[in-house]
Amino acid sequence: MSKHHHDHDEGSRFSDVELRVRALESLLVEKGLVNPETLDKLIDTFETKLGPRNGARVVARAWVDPDYRQRLREDASAAIAELGYSGMQGEHMVVVENMPQVHNLVICTLCSCYPWPVLGLPPVWYKSNAYRARAVADPRSVLKEFGVKLSEEVEVRVWDSTSEVRYLVLPERPDGTQGMNEEELAALVTRDSMIGTAKL
Amino acid sequence: MNGVHDMGGMHGFGPMERERDEPVFHYRWEARTFALRQACGALGKWNIDMARHANERIPPAEYLAATYYERWLAGLERLLLESGVLAQSELATGRSAGPAPAGLVAFPPEKVEKAVRAGRNYRVDTPIAAGFAAGAHVIARNINPTGATRLPRYVRGKRGTVDRDHGVFIFPDTNAAGQGQKPQHLYSVQFSARELWGVEPASKDRVYLDLWEDYLEHA
Numbered sequence: 088m089s090k091h092h093h094d095h096d097e098g099s100r101f102s103d104v105e106l107r108v109r110a111l112e113s114l115l116v117e118k119g120l121v122n123p124e125t126l127d128k129l130i131d132t133f134e135t136k137l138g139p140r141n142g143a144r145v146v147a148r149a150w151v152d153p154d155y156r157q158r159l160r161e162d163a164s165a166a167i168a169e170l171g172y173s174g175m176q177g178e179h180m181v182v183v184e185n186m187p188q189v190h191n192l193v194i195c196t197l198c199s200c201y202p203w204p205v206l207g208l209p210p211v212w213y214k215s216n217a218y219r220a221r222a223v224a225d226p227r228s229v230l231k232e233f234g235v236k237l238s239e240e241v242e243v244r245v246w247d248s249t250s251e252v253r254y255l256v257l258p259e260r261p262d263g264t265q266g267m268n269e270e271e272l273a274a275l276v277t278r279d280s281m282i283g284t285a286k287l
Numbered sequence: 288m289n290g291v292h293d294m295g296g297m298h299g300f301g302p303m304e305r306e307r308d309e310p311v312f313h314y315r316w317e318a319r320t321f322a323l324r325q326a327c328g329a330l331g332k333w334n335i336d337m338a339r340h341a342n343e344r345i346p347p348a349e350y351l352a353a354t355y356y357e358r359w360l361a362g363l364e365r366l367l368l369e370s371g372v373l374a375q376s377e378l379a380t381g382r383s384a385g386p387a388p389a390g391l392v393a394f395p396p397e398k399v400e401k402a403v404r405a406g407r408n409y410r411v412d413t414p415i416a417a418g419f420a421a422g423a424h425v426i427a428r429n430i431n432p433t434g435a436t437r438l439p440r441y442v443r444g445k446r447g448t449v450d451r452d453h454g455v456f457i458f459p460d461t462n463a464a465g466q467g468q469k470p471q472h473l474y475s476v477q478f479s480a481r482e483l484w485g486v487e488p489a490s491k492d493r494v495y496l497d498l499w500e501d502y503l504e505h506a
Contacts, residue, residue: 245493
């Protein structure tokens with residue numbers, strides 16, 4: 088009776104896909120092809136070391152330092168590496184600048200390409216069928232859904248990440264922030280503003 | 288391939304579903320799947336273009352029914368089978384049927400941080416002449432390869448302008464097929480939204496794609 092109970096509990100606790108992943112991991116570990124500590128370390132890296140706070144520091148530096156902004160324009164990968172951010176899915180960076188008459192939006196219609204070192208892993212909506220399908224053909228309706236309304240005078244530039252080049256949007260510095268230091272400015276910068284689905 | 292993954296311009300997927308304070312992974316199995324993909328990729332049995340193409344080859348109905356990390360899992364299983372790392376019987380039973388192929392070593396945890404920070408280099412330092420200069424008028428070729436390609440359907444046959452030359456890069460179409468890197472120039476090419484989508488978009492709007500030399504011809 089208690090055995091039955093136990094099985095029932097197990098059955099409701101693990102979904103089919105979860106069991107499939109556990110089986111695959113244990114098989115690969117048994118064969119000496121995967122070290123589970125490597126998996127723990129990878130997960131920790133992506134959960135705690137990478138994320139949009141990195142990109143926010145790049146943006147804030149560009150706002151306060153015109154020479155840095157120029158280096159970002161000329162070789163974004165090198166300029167971003169100056170702040171300690173580099174690596175997988177950010178090997179070949181390009182920074183695109185928002186201006187009063189230009190708004191940039193980054194997408195990946197074919198999969199989910201995204202600049203990991205500066206933004207971390209992408210949110211679910213970025214990887215969704217809806218965003219991949221719509222943002223390239225009708226960016227203004229997508230932006231409106233995100234609460235960004237642009238006049239017809241503003242040129243929308245959509246960047247479809249079809250290669251290993253990764254794009255980061257440099258949002259415009261908000262008005263009224265003249266007195267802020269770099270750290271305070273970085274705190275204003277949101278993930279979505281660096282994808283292009285938000286303005287600051 | 289003209290797969291369902293090539294979604295640019297499709298209709299009917301509804302609104303974006305956004306989540307406040309979204310976690311990096313929603314379930315532990317998603318995190319494990321992500322990490323397994325990276326750790327198995329480090330075995331060196333396939334390259335990034337083969338890995339992407341494994342996901343693209345998930346049958347269309349399954350692809351659409353799957354969540355993001357379910358696609359990653361299905362792609363990983365496919366890669367492990369096709370590269371001979373695992374046998375079908377092992378995947379089916381979850382039990383090892385023998386030793387792993389010789390020479391394959393599990394990626395060690397102490398090298399993770401360095402590997403993530405280093406990434407890989409997809410640029411190739413081979414001097415190859417560029418067929419197009421910034422400002423050149425080009426047409427994206429109307430080709431329909433059945434293998435991997437990074438030339439989306441929505442841009443084929445359309446006229447654009449080279450915005451910049453990114454340099455010489457590995458060509459995914461051959462790299463995914465195990466037919467070599469075929470290094471060539473990669474360009475950022477600008478298309479007017481109206482060239483791609485007709486008269487409805489705002490006249491100033493532009494779409495930029497990164498396109499390889501082999502995808503382009505002079506307009």
